[in-house]
Every structure is written in structure tokens, then in C-alpha cells.
Amino acid sequence: MKIDQFRVDPGHAVELAERSTRSADGFDGDKAAGQQEAVRLIGRLGELQQVLYAGATHKLLIVLQAMDAAGKDGTIRAVFTGVNPQGTRVTSFKRPTDLELAHDYLWRVHQHAPAAGEIAIFNRSHYEDVLVVRVHGLVAEERWKRRYEHIAAFERMLADEGTTIVKLFLHISKEEQAVRFRERLADPTKRWKFRAGDLDERKRWDDYQRAYEAAIEATSTPWAPWYVVPADRNWYRNLVVSQILVDTLEALDLRYPDPETGLDGLKVI
Ligand code: AMP
Ligand code: MG
Numbered sequence: 001m002k003i004d005q006f007r008v009d010p011g012h013a014v015e016l017a018e019r020s021t022r023s024a025d026g027f028d029g030d031k032a033a034g035q036q037e038a039v040r041l042i043g044r045l046g047e048l049q050q051v052l053y054a055g056a057t058h059k060l061l062i063v064l065q066a067m068d069a070a071g072k073d074g075t076i077r078a079v080f081t082g083v084n085p086q087g088t089r090v091t092s093f094k095r096p097t098d099l100e101l102a103h104d105y106l107w108r109v110h111q112h113a114p115a116a117g118e119i120a121i122f123n124r125s126h127y128e129d130v131l132v133v134r135v136h137g138l139v140a141e142e143r144w145k146r147r148y149e150h151i152a153a154f155e156r157m158l159a160d161e162g163t164t165i166v167k168l169f170l171h172i173s174k175e176e177q178a179v180r181f182r183e184r185l186a187d188p189t190k191r192w193k194f195r196a197g198d199l200d201e202r203k204r205w206d207d208y209q210r211a212y213e214a215a216i217e218a219t220s221t222p223w224a225p226w227y228v229v230p231a232d233r234n235w236y237r238n239l240v241v242s243q244i245l246v247d248t249l250e251a252l253d254l255r256y257p258d259p260e261t262g263l264d265g266l267k268v269i
Contacts (some may be wrong), residue, residue, distance in 0.1 A: 001037075003244045005147070008220040014228070015212045019131050021173040029202065034239045040077075041242035042058040046082030047075065048249040049119060053087035054256050056117035060161040062247070063122045064133070066170035069180040069210060070231050072123050078122040079240045079245065092123040106131040106154055113158055126151055130215050135207045148218035158206060159223035166248050167224060168241060170231035174205050 008014055052058055052265040064072045076090060100108045106126055114120035130151070134144050155165055173178075181202070186192040201208070220226040227244055231237040 008226040038239040051254040059114040063167040070170040070172040155224040165224035176232045
């Protein structure tokens with residue numbers, strides 16, 4: 001599967017309504033084959049992470065953004081089953097605390113950026129500061145408008161200092177969100193995920209789509225590209241995400257570090 005079909009070219013307009021929430025390449029039918037391929041890729045991701053960790057030079061940051069119930073948690077659970085928890089960190093960004101709000105909006109984010117050898121996964125991110133904040137007018141427009149530039153510059157700095165950045169927008173349809181909300185309400189093991197407020201956010205669906213388009217358009221760069229991942233079907237989403245991550249890590253040409261010299265001929269007694 002070619003991942004460039006999902007990548008947003010820098011400087012290009014983004015119209016989410018024109019991007020499929022099911023598949024982008026007509027690879028539509030074969031769920032069994034798709035699942036099998038995802039299993040292979042997820043295994044490969046584990047191998048690559050092992051080398052990333054051992055090499056301790058590269059850093060990988062994965063940003064996950066999506067509408068409610070689009071599958072951020074499910075993606076993390078499914079795609080990272082093969083990676084070693086040592087060397088991987090997930091940070092979920094919730095509504096900022098008073099302390100966080102007393103600082104600039106990147107303050108709480110930067111400290112969770114990956115160290116050398118690490119994969120950091122952001123479950124929501126600094127993008128909330130141009131998404132929910134814009135949709136609800138939590139700060140004045142002249143403030144959030146400047147943030148696209150700050151964010152691009154922040155990511156540029158991370159990239160210049162050795163961080164590979166992959167940003168994933170899990171793209172679901174409004175109809176699929178309704179299906180998943182109903183499931184959450186009906187299933188006692190899923191209800192905990194549902195908040196009545198989710199329905200208020202759903203009413204602002206179009207505003208969120210516009211905010212996502214603006215954010216993705218303004219910040220998809222060669223060093224921190226956005227991918228729009230068709231996410232109405234979990235198996236397809238997992239396939240696309242695992243392929244994007246494997247391709248990204250393979251492009252880094254990761255290697256195990258050279259061992260200490262003088263180990264040849266050593267006997268363990
Ligand atoms: P969840 O991902 O379902 O646990 O929900 C986390 C909630 O925190 C979402 O409603 C987000 O919109 C909200 N949130 C995350 N970051 C921010 C932020 N910077 N400002 C306001 N709300 C935020
Ligand atoms: Mg939620």
C-alpha cells in the first residue's frame with residue numbers, strides 16, 4: 001500500500017469532505033487479507049522499534065488527532081501491541097489544568113516530546129489549541145490565528161533537533177460517529193467513554209471539520225506531514241497507520257549500534 005495517497009502535500013488546500021473515510025485507493029473489499037497484512041506490519045513495527053531503542057539516536061513523535069469515537073485509543077491499542085513498552089510513551093492531552101492554563105499552550109507539550117531512542121505517541125496534542133479552542137472561542141481569534149505559525153515553528157525545531165514527526169488525522173464520517181456513539185451508550189463496557197457533552201460537540205461537527213482543515217493545511221510540512229487516514233473501518237485504519245509508521249521508520253535507515261571493540265574471543269566463564 002502506498003502511503004503518499006494519504007499524505008497532505010504542503011501548501012495544498014484540504015477538503016475533508018472530498019477525502020474518503022473508507023478507503024482512498026479502491027482497496028475496499030478484502031478484509032481478511034488486510035488484517036493479515038496489518039499483523040505483518042505491526043510485527044515489523046516492533047522490530048524497527050527495537051533498533052530505534054538500541055540505537056538511541058533517532059526520536060519518533062506520533063500525533064493522533066480525530067473527532068470523538070474515531071478510534072484514537074483503538075489505534076494505539078492495536079498498532080502498538082508489538083512494541084516494547086520500554087522506549088514507548090503515550091501522553092493523553094486532556095483539558096488543561098489551572099497550572100497548564102497559567103502557562104503558554106506549548107509548555108505542557110514540549111516535556112513529553114520523545115527522547116533519543118523513544119517513540120512518543122500524543123493522544124490529542126497541541127493541535128487542540130487550534131481545534132477545540134477555536135471552535136469554542138476559548139481564546140480570542142487573533143490569538144489562536146497566530147498559533148499555526150508557532151506550531152509549525154515548534155515542530156520545525158523538534159525536527160531540526162532530530163525528531164521525526166508523523167501526524168495522523170483519523171477521518172470518520174458523521175454517520176459512523178453516530179453508530180459508535182450508540183454502541184457506547186448501549187454497551188456497559190463502553191459507556192464509560194461516553195460523556196453527554198460529546199453530543200454538544202457533535203452538533204459542531206462542521207465547525208470542527210473546518211478547524212481541522214485549517215490546521216492540517218497550515219501545518220503539513222515536509223518535516224512534519226499530516227496523513228488523513230480513512231477510519232470508518234478499524235481494520236483498514238490499522239492497516240494504513242501501521243504502513244505509515246513502518247515506511248517512516250524504514251526511511252530512517254536504523255541500525256544497531258556498533259558493539260564495544262575487543263569482544264571477539266572473549267569467553268564467558
Ligand atoms: P478524551 O480524549 O475523550 O479523554 O477527551 C479529552 C478532552 O479534553 C477533549 O474534549 C478535548 O477537546 C479536551 N482538550 C484537550 N486539550 C485541550 C485544550 N488544549 N483546551 C481545551 N480542551 C482540551
Ligand atoms: Mg471522549
